[in-house]
Amino acid sequence: MTTRNHCLERDAQDPLAPLRAQFDLPAGVIYLDGNSLGARPKAALARAQQVIAQEWGHDLIRSWNTAGWFELPRRLGNLLAPLIGGVDGEVVVTDTTSVNLFKALAAALHMQAAAERRVIVTERANFPTDIYMAQGLTGWLDRGYSLRLIDSPDQLPAAIGADVALVMLTHVNYRTGYQYDMKATSALAHAAGALIVWDLAHSAGAVPVDLSADGADLAVGCTYKYLNGGPGAPAFIWVPKRHQAQFRQPLSGWWGHAAPFAMAPDFQPADGIARALCGTQPIVSLAMVECGLDVHRQTSMAAIRAKSLALTDLFIDLVEARCADHPLGLVTPRDHARRGSQVSFTHPHGYAVMQALIGRGVIGDYREPAIMRFGFTPLYTSYADVWDAVEILRDILDRKDYNVDAKRDAVT
Amino acid sequence: MTTRNHCLERDAQDPLAPLRAQFDLPAGVIYLDGNSLGARPKAALARAQQVIAQEWGHDLIRSWNTAGWFELPRRLGNLLAPLIGGVDGEVVVTDTTSVNLFKALAAALHMQAAAERRVIVTERANFPTDIYMAQGLTGWLDRGYSLRLIDSPDQLPAAIGADVALVMLTHVNYRTGYQYDMKATSALAHAAGALIVWDLAHSAGAVPVDLSADGADLAVGCTYKYLNGGPGAPAFIWVPKRHQAQFRQPLSGWWGHAAPFAMAPDFQPADGIARALCGTQPIVSLAMVECGLDVHRQTSMAAIRAKSLALTDLFIDLVEARCADHPLGLVTPRDHARRGSQVSFTHPHGYAVMQALIGRGVIGDYREPAIMRFGFTPLYTSYADVWDAVEILRDILDRKDYNVDAKRDAVT
Numbered sequence: 001m002t003t004r005n006h007c008l009e010r011d012a013q014d015p016l017a018p019l020r021a022q023f024d025l026p027a028g029v030i031y032l033d034g035n036s037l038g039a040r041p042k043a044a045l046a047r048a049q050q051v052i053a054q055e056w057g058h059d060l061i062r063s064w065n066t067a068g069w070f071e072l073p074r075r076l077g078n079l080l081a082p083l084i085g086g087v088d089g090e091v092v093v094t095d096t097t098s099v100n101l102f103k104a105l106a107a108a109l110h111m112q113a114a115a116e117r118r119v120i121v122t123e124r125a126n127f128p129t130d131i132y133m134a135q136g137l138t139g140w141l142d143r144g145y146s147l148r149l150i151d152s153p154d155q156l157p158a159a160i161g162a163d164v165a166l167v168m169l170t171h172v173n174y175r176t177g178y179q180y181d182m183k184a185t186s187a188l189a190h191a192a193g194a195l196i197v198w199d200l201a202h203s204a205g206a207v208p209v210d211l212s213a214d215g216a217d218l219a220v221g222c223t224y225k226y227l228n229g230g231p232g233a234p235a236f237i238w239v240p241k242r243h244q245a246q247f248r249q250p251l252s253g254w255w256g257h258a259a260p261f262a263m264a265p266d267f268q269p270a271d272g273i274a275r276a277l278c279g280t281q282p283i284v285s286l287a288m289v290e291c292g293l294d295v296h297r298q299t300s301m302a303a304i305r306a307k308s309l310a311l312t313d314l315f316i317d318l319v320e321a322r323c324a325d326h327p328l329g330l331v332t333p334r335d336h337a338r339r340g341s342q343v344s345f346t347h348p349h350g351y352a353v354m355q356a357l358i359g360r361g362v363i364g365d366y367r368e369p370a371i372m373r374f375g376f377t378p379l380y381t382s383y384a385d386v387w388d389a390v391e392i393l394r395d396i397l398d399r400k401d402y403n404v405d406a407k408r409d410a411v412t
Numbered sequence: 413m414t415t416r417n418h419c420l421e422r423d424a425q426d427p428l429a430p431l432r433a434q435f436d437l438p439a440g441v442i443y444l445d446g447n448s449l450g451a452r453p454k455a456a457l458a459r460a461q462q463v464i465a466q467e468w469g470h471d472l473i474r475s476w477n478t479a480g481w482f483e484l485p486r487r488l489g490n491l492l493a494p495l496i497g498g499v500d501g502e503v504v505v506t507d508t509t510s511v512n513l514f515k516a517l518a519a520a521l522h523m524q525a526a527a528e529r530r531v532i533v534t535e536r537a538n539f540p541t542d543i544y545m546a547q548g549l550t551g552w553l554d555r556g557y558s559l560r561l562i563d564s565p566d567q568l569p570a571a572i573g574a575d576v577a578l579v580m581l582t583h584v585n586y587r588t589g590y591q592y593d594m595k596a597t598s599a600l601a602h603a604a605g606a607l608i609v610w611d612l613a614h615s616a617g618a619v620p621v622d623l624s625a626d627g628a629d630l631a632v633g634c635t636y637k638y639l640n641g642g643p644g645a646p647a648f649i650w651v652p653k654r655h656q657a658q659f660r661q662p663l664s665g666w667w668g669h670a671a672p673f674a675m676a677p678d679f680q681p682a683d684g685i686a687r688a689l690c691g692t693q694p695i696v697s698l699a700m701v702e703c704g705l706d707v708h709r710q711t712s713m714a715a716i717r718a719k720s721l722a723l724t725d726l727f728i729d730l731v732e733a734r735c736a737d738h739p740l741g742l743v744t745p746r747d748h749a750r751r752g753s754q755v756s757f758t759h760p761h762g763y764a765v766m767q768a769l770i771g772r773g774v775i776g777d778y779r780e781p782a783i784m785r786f787g788f789t790p791l792y793t794s795y796a797d798v799w800d801a802v803e804i805l806r807d808i809l810d811r812k813d814y815n816v817d818a819k820r821d822a823v824t
Binding site for chain 1: 436438441443445448449451452456457460461463464465467468469470471472473474475481507508509510511514518536538540541543544545547548549551552553554555561587636642643644645646647661662663664665666669673674675676677678679690691692693694695696697698700770775777779780820
């Protein structure tokens with residue numbers, strides 16, 4: 001039987017353990033919400049100070065050249081690309097995940113415009129804003145487009161018919177932690193003549209992703225979860241070289257222009273990935289994205305994945321062993337191949353139990369209906385953290401030390 | 413005849429002069445490019461440190477509630493609203509100016525959808541990205557929309573015919589500093605049955621704006637120029653209460669949903685201005701916007717306007733008196749009512765002369781063709797600055813101390 005000492009021994013042997021020192025983690029907190037907002041790399045504060053005091057305050061407008069602001073979305077994209085199976089010139093860090101998804105969906109529909117296909121397939125359990133953005137786009141295009149929502153992944157083959165222009169899926173589900181087989185699913189879409197757009201919000205930096213090898217067409221994702229870029233840090237979009245010439249998107253702002261300083265009155269898209277850019281980016285928030293990527297460069301996605309599975313296995317085993325008397329239901333797949341880097345359990349009083357956990361320093365979060373989410377970030381989560389979190393959960397449940405009348409906050 | 417001592421006397425009597433101490437301005441620099449990137453409020457560094465170290469680093473995900481991140485776009489919008497003639501609940505600070513313009517144009521076309529009007533009127537000399545965004549939108553809508561570009565403001569009455577759905581204008585022109593008569597122009601659009609969308613990029617914080625009194629329909633603008641929000645700081649969008657129920661835009665992300673945490677699979681726009689929001693915002697860059705607004709709250713747009721006109725009058729007078737032997741051409745209107753807070757002069761070697769000025773610490777910028785731009789920010793620009801800048805310009809011109817072969821930087 002596992003003990004806390006076993007966990008401490010695993011931490012002592014963990015090759016990623018030294019990276020924890022590069023993060024600012026408050027005392028008394030076990031942070032299991034890096035899937036919502038990643039912890040702060042210590043270097044981010046100095047980086048922001050440099051941008052604010054030196055680049056903005058002292059160098060002022062000259063920093064567009066001298067500090068490389070103009071190149072920043074592409075330079076960060078090149079640093080991020082290896083984590084998702086992209087290469088130089090295929091990724092930019094810019095705008096929000098929602099806005100980038102809008103660009104990707106619009107571009108994919110444009111590539112399919114000659115095909116008389118008018119259906120976008122996605123799943124009802126997708127992150128809602130992805131569905132909303134698709135609704136926003138198709139509603140405005142007014143060309144007979146519609147969404148087809150599947151209720152579970154096994155409905156995909158039947159849903160992708162000859163009328164389907166594109167499939168839009170989130171690789172790792174935000175609520176359940178279910179991970180799609182990207183290669184098989186992309187092949188399924190292509191076999192039916194559809195394109196596939198992946199949302200990597202819960203994948204980038206969390207699980208190995210190889211967009212190129214797995215045949216993805218376009219992808220977007222988030223930098224403020226497992227990539228630790230900071231609250232609301234700009235998102236990314238990946239356009240593989242094979243699709244760049246056909247990639248057209250309606251948010252055609254100056255930064256995506258072929259000659260952005262010629263001030264010509266007609267839009268001409270830049271060659272390459274720059275055509276996915278639009279307007280001026282929030283430089284301070286953007287610059288801090290590099291600090292999270294710097295930590296990732298010190299390890300590998302293989303090492304992160306090995307520890308992620310070990311942490312999530314340990315959490316599942318301990319909860320099921322030590323909280324066996326309580327009505328907890330595992331939502332996340334046991335199958336490693338189908339699991340992201342989070343574990344979700346249902347509990348009839350999930351919201352109240354999560355509030356009690358947070359009150360005791362174990363920070364996860366809650367998602368309707370009745371789901372407690374626990375995210376595991378191998379860069380800074382230890383095996384002992386897992387043990388301690390489960391012990392606190394067990395104590396709360398055993399003593400019913402939660403308030404079933406707890407009111408939900410505005411944001412949880 | 414004006415002397416430097418006269419300028420020092422005016423500074424001594426200037427009620428805004430004490431505000432300069434709230435900005436970080438590097439020694440040896442006369443900064444006349446606040447129309448491109450406003451100088452740094454000293455408070456911005458501490459504000460960013462608070463957000464990064466305390467709110468992100470220590471409080472982590474809880475800051476969405478405890479630090480008010482979720483309310484931030486609306487709270488900042490309420491602080492900004494009085495500067496542009498808006499009221500509480502009509503402005504949000506979010507996304508980029510380009511993206512907000514896309515929302516505003518889409519919403520305006522939606523309001524006009526029943527009207528069989530298919531033309532957007534704007535001017536060829538508008539800021540190019542505004543034209544690009546309109547091209548992006550109309551090209552994708554594919555419903556016969558087209559742009560009608562006028563060559564000068566006096567062509568507006570003839571251009572706004574019964575086929576015009578909306579007029580899109582930048583209130584103060586980025587290149588010339590020409591300021592439209594917002595009230596008369598809005599009335600002209602309305603008389604023809606069109607809506608009018610204003611871009612306030614070079615107006616907000618620079619000149620008095622009263623969107624409500626002047627009959628504007630929708631407006632967007634920038635926080636990183638005269639509002640000193642920081643490089644690429646999120647932009648704003650104004651939707652007056654009278655149009656909010658009809659305001660629909662295709663970038664329908666989670667933050668604009670009526671119940672953003674219900675995770676429902678169908679988009680329902682929030683009541684009020686929140687429906688102009690889309691995805692998660694870059695909190696550090698967003699939070700710093702408040703520091704520039706805090707300086708504005710210590711004065712009034714009337715005081716800023718009085719000093720702005722005095723500074724630009726002085727600059728024009730001194731350049732014309734002291735550089736009279738050189739081929740400088742005033743582009744900016746002499747008429748106060750038609751002038752923004754910048755002065756533009758042409759010179760056959762405008763780019764080279766501007767590089768020489770920057771090399772001597774006078775930072776303005778250059779825009780094709782042959783235009784040197786000088787922006788005046790009454791919060792931190794002094795009368796002596798104006799004198800000294802003109803003396804350096806005169807010296808450069810008299811001695812031909814500029815390199816006519818100077819190559820343009822990537823961003824200027």
